[in-house]
Amino acid sequence: MRRDGGGPRRWQVSAVRVLALFGLLSMGLPVLWVISDLILGALVGALGGDADGRSVGVLAWVLAVVLFLPLAWLAFRTNLEGVALGRRAVRGWAESRGWSTGAVPELFEDRWESPPFATTRSQVLNLISRTDGRGTVFSMTYVIDDVPRHVVTTTRPFDGPPVRLVPRTLLRAAVDAVGAQEISTEWADFNSRWSILSADPRHALAMVHPRVMERLMTVDDPTLEVLFEAGDVVVHRPGRIALSRVSPMAQLVVDLAELVPVYVLDDNPPLPGGATRRQLRQMYRLRPEGWRP
Incomplete structure (x- = not known):
């Protein structure tokens, strides 16, 4: 916080948002891995094959990016007031x-x-x-x-x-x-x-x-x-x-x-x-x- 009472600096606000987003991403990756395994297992199983770990990992990261980018955009476009707060x-x-x-x-x-x-x-x-x-x-x-x-x-x-x-x-x-x-x-x-x-x-x-x-x-x-x-x-x-x-x-x-x-x-x-x-x-x-x- 600034000593002059002006609130947090811009870089401090951005840093908190980045850390929060990466924390959310790190917690969500295991869940996305399981989802990716289920999706690929169902698709490959229907074709008579077996999904390998590399394919599951690639799909998990694709899903993570698809979900992470909109969240990052929303975090930096939304100010401290919040979308409807107050x-x-x-x-x-x-x-x-x-x-x-x-x-x-x-x-x-x-x-x-x-x-x-x-x-x-x-x-x-x-x-x-x-x-x-x-x-x-x-x-x-x-x-x-x-x-x-x-x-x-x-x-x-x-x-x-x-x-x-x-x-x-x-x-x-x-x-x-x-x-x-x-x-x-x-x-x-x-x-x-x-x-x-x-x-x-x-x-x-x-x-x-x-x-x-x-x-x-x-x-x-x-x-x-x-x-x-x-x-x-x-x-x-x-x-x-x-x-x-x-x-x-x-x-x-x-x-x-x-x-x-x-x-x-x-x-x-x-x-x-x-x-x-x-x-x-x-x-x-x-x-x-x-x-x-």
């Missing part, structure tokens, strides 16, 4: 609390470029949403290179550079490759608990003003991180969607969205269609001269 529970929870299950997962896949979302292998599962007078909130399991995170997000009409807030206990030793730097505030207690990371200190301090800091100091989850990217306000934590955490995370994300200063909204108009910078780069990546939002 789906019924999430749907029942959502319907009993006024949430909807009709949102489109593709809206959020490859949406953000800040860590830990900077990947080309993402999948959104168990996506639910709620709309009321304070806006629309989405909750989902966001699978990043086979590692799931519980993400809750809402959107405000502006486009700003990324600002990350990471609990100091989870802070990575290295600065992000995109050039983000750690920013301190005048509140020592806040600095001892949260680390602000951004390539734009002025914008970061505009977003993380005293009222935002006061709200973040009330968070009771030591693994929860916050991201402001483009117009999205995102809170996320390791693991699959936790139904007991949906409501407090939704409350937090809406509170943070309402605390975005009006002048920040006015000075940073949203991108066309409400898209993110990463999504627009993907849309225009085939243009010969390139494009930069």
